[in-house]
Amino acid sequence: MMLAATISCAAESKTVNSVISIVSEYSSDPDIDVISIGKLGIDIVTVLGKLSVETKEEKDVVALLSGFNKILVADYEDAEISKRQEINSKLTKALEGAEKIIEVKDEEDTVLVYGTSVNDGEKLEDIIIYIPEDCALICFVGSIDFDKLTDLVKATDESI
Secondary structure: OHHHHHHHHHHHHHHHHHHHHHHHHHOOOOOOEEEEEOHHHHHHHHHHHHHHOOOHHHHHHHHHHOOEEEEEEEEOOOOOHHHHHHHHHHHHHHHOOOOEEEEEEOOOOEEEEEEEEEOOOOEEEEEEEEEHHHOEEEEEEEEEEHHHHHHHHHHHHHHO
8 A cells, every 4th residue: 555655656756747847848928927936945935925914714725835835836828839739748748637626617618637645645736726717827746645635625615
C-alpha cells in the first residue's frame, strides 16, 4: 500500500512538472499572462494575510495557502487561436492519467480539477484547475489538509 501511494505521488509530481514545463515554454509570449509565486512569496502573502483578515473563514483560507510551495496561474485567452489550441492540446495530454477530482460543466465552460489524495485522504496534493474553453490554468503545488478544507467549505455554506 505504501508503494502504491509513493507511485501515485510520483506520477502526480510528473504531471505537475509537465504542466509547469508547458506553461514555461510559452511564458515569454506577450499574449500569455503567467503569474508564478514561489514558497517565499506564498509565505509573505500568508503573513500579510494574517494581519489583514478579520473573519475565521478568511484566516482559514490564508492558513491553507501555507501548505503550498508554488502557485502558477496562466491565462492564454489573448493568444492566437492556433497557439491556444496548441497549448490546450499539450495540457490535455499532460493531464491524461492524472486523478480528476471534479469536473463541472455549465453552458459554455468545463472546469476540470485534478489532484492527488494522500495519507488515506488526509491531504490533497498538487491541485490543478484547468478551464480549456477559457484558456486558463491554476496550479497549486504542495498539499493542504483535507479536514481543514472541508471545515472551510462547511463554514462558508453556513454563512451564506
